[in-house]
Amino acid sequence: MTAKSIEFMEVGPRDGLQNEKTIISTQDKLELIGRAIEAGARRIEVTSFVNPRRVPQMADAAEVCAGLPDAQGVLYTGLVLNAKGGERAIETGRIHELGAVCVASDRFAIANQGQTSLESVEAAKTLIAMAKDAGLRGQATIGASFGCPFEGEIAEDHVIAMAQALAEADPVEIALADTIGVADPAHVGRLVSSVVEVIAPIPVRVHFHNTRGTGIANVWAAVQAGATIVDAALGGLGGCPFAPGAAGNVSSEDVVYMLHRAGVGTGMDLAKLIDANAWLSGVMDRTLPSMVARAPAFPKPAETMPA
Ligand code: ZN
Numbered sequence: 001m002t003a004k005s006i007e008f009m010e011v012g013p014r015d016g017l018q019n020e021k022t023i024i025s026t027q028d029k030l031e032l033i034g035r036a037i038e039a040g041a042r043r044i045e046v047t048s049f050v051n052p053r054r055v056p057q058m059a060d061a062a063e064v065c066a067g068l069p070d071a072q073g074v075l076y077t078g079l080v081l082n083a084k085g086g087e088r089a090i091e092t093g094r095i096h097e098l099g100a101v102c103v104a105s106d107r108f109a110i111a112n113q114g115q116t117s118l119e120s121v122e123a124a125k126t127l128i129a130m131a132k133d134a135g136l137r138g139q140a141t142i143g144a145s146f147g148c149p150f151e152g153e154i155a156e157d158h159v160i161a162m163a164q165a166l167a168e169a170d171p172v173e174i175a176l177a178d179t180i181g182v183a184d185p186a187h188v189g190r191l192v193s194s195v196v197e198v199i200a201p202i203p204v205r206v207h208f209h210n211t212r213g214t215g216i217a218n219v220w221a222a223v224q225a226g227a228t229i230v231d232a233a234l235g236g237l238g239g240c241p242f243a244p245g246a247a248g249n250v251s252s253e254d255v256v257y258m259l260h261r262a263g264v265g266t267g268m269d270l271a272k273l274i275d276a277n278a279w280l281s282g283v284m285d286r287t288l289p290s291m292v293a294r295a296p297a298f299p300k301p302a303e304t305m306p307a
Contacts, residue, residue: 015045049079251289
C-alpha cells in the first residue's frame with residue numbers, strides 16, 4: 001500500500017553541487033539551504049566532510065555549518081566517509097546527523113573511498129557508532145545499490161546482506177542509492193521490499209539519479225514498496241566525481257509534484273521550490289535539468305470569484 005506521506009530530504013547543497021566545476025560561494029550555499037527550509041524541508045544534507053583536494057566544492061564545509069540558520073525542527077546532515085570526516089562534522093557543533101556511505105561493489109568503493117565493499121560497511125558501522133557517542137543521529141547509504149559504473153550488475157542478495165550488516169549498528173535509517181542512475185522501477189520495487197523486510201523497524205530511504213530518465217519512476221516504485229524517506233535535489237543538479245557518466249539527482253520540484261498529485265504528502269511547498277529553482281538557475285547561469293519548474297502550473301491557480 002502506498003504511504004500517505006513521506007519524509008523529504010533535500011540533498012541539493014551536497015550531492016547537487018559537489019560535481020559542479022565552478023565553485024559556488026558559501027553564501028549561495030546558505031541561501032539554497034535557507035530556501036529549502038522556507039519551502040518546507042525538515043531534513044537537509046548540507047555538506048560533506050571529505051578531502052577538499054578530491055572534492056573542492058565541499059572545501060567550505062565548516063563555513064557552511066557556521067552559517068546554518070537555527071531552524072526549529074530542521075535536521076542538518078553531513079556526509080562523512082571516515083573518522084576524520086566524522087570528527088570534523090561533530091566539531092562544527094551544527095550537524096545533527098552523520099550520513100555514512102558504503103558501496104555495493106569493490107571497484108567503486110575503492111574509487112570513491114579507498115576501501116573494499118566489505119570494509120566500507122565496517123567503516124559505516126563505526127561512523128554510526130561515532131555519531132551516537134556524540135549524541136547525534138547516524139545513518140548509512142549503500143551507494144551503487146542498483147549497478148556499478150565499473151562492475152555492472154550488482155546482486156540483490158549482496159545489497160540485502162549489506163543492509164542487514166548495517167542494521168546491526170542500529171542507524172536511524174538505511175538508504176539505497178542508485179548513484180549512476182541505472183535502476184528501473186521493477187528492480188527498485190523488489191530490492192526496496194526486500195530491504196524494508198529485513199531491516200524493519202529501521203526505515204528505508206532512497207536516492208535516485210535521473211541519468212537515464214528512470215529517476216522519477218524509481219521514486220514511485222520505491223514509495224509503493226515501502227520506502228518512507230526520499231532524497232531529491234533542487235533543480236535536478238548533481239553527479240558523482242568518482243562515477244563516470246553519473247548525472248543529476250531526481251529534482252525536488254518533480255518529485256514533489258508527482259507525489260502531491262498522487263496523494264502522497266511531502267511537507268513541501270511546490271510554488272516555493274519553483275521560485276527557488278528560478279533563483280538557482282540564476283546562480284548557475286543555466287537552465288536546470290528539472291522539468292516541473294519550466295512547465296505551466298497545473299492545476300491552474302483558482303480564479304478569484306466575483307463578489
Ligand atoms: Zn547521489
